[in-house]
Amino acid sequence: MHAASTQAESAALRTLLRSLGQIVLQPNAFTGACLLAGWLLADPRLACAALMGATAANVSAVLAGYLEADTRDGLHGFNGALAGLAAFNVIADNATAAAVAILAATATAWFLEPWSRRLRANGLGVFSSPFLIVTWLWLPMITTAAPVTAAAAPQPFTAMQWVNGILGALAQPGFASGALPGLLVLLGIAAASRRHALWALIGAALANVAHVLLGATASSLDAGLLGFNGALSAIALADCGAAATLGGISVAVVLQAVASYFGWPAMTAPFVLASWSVQWCRHRFARGAAARESMKRIDPSRQLS
Template sequence: MHAASTQAKSAALRTLLRSLGQIVLQPNAFTGACLLAGWLLVEPRLACAALMGATAANVSAVLAGYREADTRDGLHGFNGALAGLAAFNFIADNATAAAVAILAATATAWFLEPWTRRLRANGLGVFSSPFLIVTWLWLPMITSGAPVAPQAITPPFIATQWINGILGALAQPGFGSGALPGLLVLIGIAAASRRHALWALIGGALASMAHVLLGATASSLDAGLLGFNGALTAIALADCGAAATLCGVGVAVLLQAVASYFGWPAMTAPFVLASWSVQGFRHRFTRGVVARKAMERIDPSQQLS
């Protein structure tokens, strides 16, 4: 009985950590542990938020009867973790943030399954879209002070700022910042897939450089705000080929620049929309090729009849 209880607790912990790892698209418990360590290093409040959101979403998925294998892989928990992180990032009061985090995380879990079926029918991944939709629904309801203007420092940037910016971009998907937390995330990604880790660096670096050319400030680079959508897009599209991946990173840069110009809280939306654009094009192209091959296999006399 004791052994069975220990195994159940171990399985639950791995599921929780995989939910955190899925934030950077890795169904790996060690990746999740690296993200958790990064949050503890930056601000323990973020670690509590992620754990709270992931737990609420996973429990909701179990109660809804979703596939156990998907829950174990963290697919039902990571949007909940992001919902919890967003609540504690945008709401200062801990009690209010906790209530919003649990409700929002639960909403992402209940919304996930039908939304995933609809997206997969069109060849699209779900990514962090449930978290974005739920967060955008409650975000206008909160009041906040005027945004702080970024520090007006212009290029050239020194090497340490580039290092901080590129590594910090890997921490930003989980609302973290800093080179050391970003390095922990990179180690976690590399443990799951060295190729994804390389693409994350490439995507983050290219996106950061592109935003600097578009006039981004040094403070934004230091915080890792310039490259995280590019890094996520590069990971998501790594299996689509180099050309498609680089094209997706470019689209993510443009979308983030537009959102920043208008002051929209885009979060990971540029990554999701850029990935969808590439996946949607590939899906339609593949269907067209299959249809043409099917027509070619039909006997010419049948085509004329």
């Protein structure tokens, strides 16, 4: 009995860690542990938020009767983790943040299955879209207008800011910042896929350069805010070929720049929309190729008539 209980607890822990790993698109428990270590290093409050949200979403998925294999892979928990992180990142009061985190995480889980069926029918991945939709619904009720401040004078970009910008971009999908938390995330991604880790660095670096050329500030670069959508897009599209991946990174940069200009809380939306655009094009091309192949198989007697 004790051995069975220990195995169940170990399986639950692996599921929880895989849910955290899926934030950077890796169904890997070690990746999730690296993210958790990064949060503990950057801000323990974020670690509590992610664990709370992932647990609420996974429990909701079990109650809803979703596929157990998908739950074990972390597919039902990572949007809940992101919902929890967003709540604790925006709301200062811990009790209010916890209540919003649990409710939002539960909503992402119940919303996930019908939403994912619709997306799959069009060849699209779910990614963090449930988290975005749920967060956008409650965010206007919580946040207040930011005070208007005078524009800071342009500052030179240092080598350390570029390092922070690239590594910090890997921590930003989990609402953390800093080179060391980002390095832990990179280690976690590399443990699951060295190719994904390389593309994450490439995506973050290219996005950082592009945003700086578009006029981004040194402080935004230093915080890792410029490259995280590029990094996520690179990981998501790494299996689609270099051209598609670079195209997705470019789309993510443009969308993030537009959202930043208008002051929209885009979060990971540029990554999601950029990945969808590439997937949709590939899906349409595949359907067109299948239709042309079907036409070639028409009865020869009809072709000759």
